[in-house]
Amino acid sequence: MSEIKKIATRESYGNALAELGAQFPNLVVLDADLAAATKTSVFQKAFPERHIDCGIAECNMVGIGAGLSTVGKIPFVSTFAMFAAGRAFEQVRNSLGYPHLNVKIGATHAGVTVGEDGASHQCNEDIALMRTIPGMVVMNPADDVEAKAAVRAAIEHDGPVYLRFGRAACPVINDGPDYKFEIGKGTVLKEGTDVTIVATGICVSSALEAAEKLAEEGVSAEVINICTIKPLDEELIIASAKKTGKVVTAEEHSVIGGLGSAVCDVLSAAAPTPVKKVGMQDVFGESGPAMALLEKYGLDGTGVYKSVKEFIGK
Known part of the structure; x- marks a missing residue:
């Protein structure tokens, strides 16, 4: 029996951004000093002029993303789920949700599979928080295939999207020929x-x-x-x-x-x-x-x- 392929969805996130960068020239990626961990470094290497490291300033990063969206860009603001949904909740609610801006949140390292980083970084509340924001789409991909499809769908969707990715490698289960992804469909x-x-x-x-x-x-x-x-x-x-x-x-x-x-x-x-x-x-x-x-x-x-x-x- 062949070994099941496994890949962390944070890896899928970075790879998807890099793959889609040429197709969507308005795509820009922001990160909060975690590009190596969130894997946006893959996009940064391919499109350095469209990657902005905002430093350890997640709330400010959301504001920058909001501003970029108003001039036609499609910003992905990226950091750990604990900081994206937790630390920056007010900015996500008021600067993205309330004006319904076209900003995507790439939240990596969600859940207990952050592992040794411990309880302070294991965000198990982010889906609940993001669900409460009117008009926010909330997605939590199961594997590499679905994660890449979700990133593309987020780009093509007009409005704020919260994408949840994990640190741990997980089995690829959606690699069948009939797989089709659509926001809002199970x-x-x-x-x-x-x-x-x-x-x-x-x-x-x-x-x-x-x-x-x-x-x-x-x-x-x-x-x-x-x-x-x-x-x-x-x-x-x-x-x-x-x-x-x-x-x-x-x-x-x-x-x-x-x-x-x-x-x-x-x-x-x-x-x-x-x-x-x-x-x-x-x-x-x-x-x-x-x-x-x-x-x-x-x-x-x-x-x-x-x-x-x-x-x-x-």
Whole structure:
């Protein structure tokens, strides 16, 4: 059996920017002294005149991006998720969201898979924060293919976009010939009848692994990949929930305000369904190897499998 290809979505982000730079001459990239880590250094090498290092001044960087957008540029402001969504929240809300400017936020190093950087840098609240900003599109790609597609879609979309990328390498799962990306659309990766697992980001591969384990025990799990958390593919989620009758959400993010909350909002209004939210359970992360942290907090394949099994057994 051949080894599954793995790549960190932050790598995909940098590569996508560099690949699209020639096609979109108005594309400019800003970074806050983290180009090597966010991988915007790849774009910087290809288009040095269109890369601006703003220094350790994330709030100011957002303001510069806002200004550039008003003269026809398509700015990507890039830094760690903790700083993009946390430190610069006021500027993102008031300078980008309120005037609905065409600025894209490339937020890398999200979630506990930042690993040894510890709780201060492991942003598990960014999706919740960005969802609250009117008109903000929020995307959390599951792999290399989806991350590159999301960057292109963000460029082609008119308005603010928040893109969430990870530090840890994750399996490539969207490399099929029929793959098609569209903002606001989810994808059924596996058909099922007993339970629906709705996952985003690195937890999509965990959900697929969990589904395989469940299948060995005669449980048919439907797996849905949700890259765009806002706007959410409500039609797809409602249809699957009506079919299976039980839903589990899986995300490398707090269970408060993230994918799980978005799914519950939809189902409570249109198709009341029991839902279990797998994610960070109102706790901060801690320092440690990325995969060990996923395992500890039940976000790996085995953890999602155990949560689903417990849920459907009740």
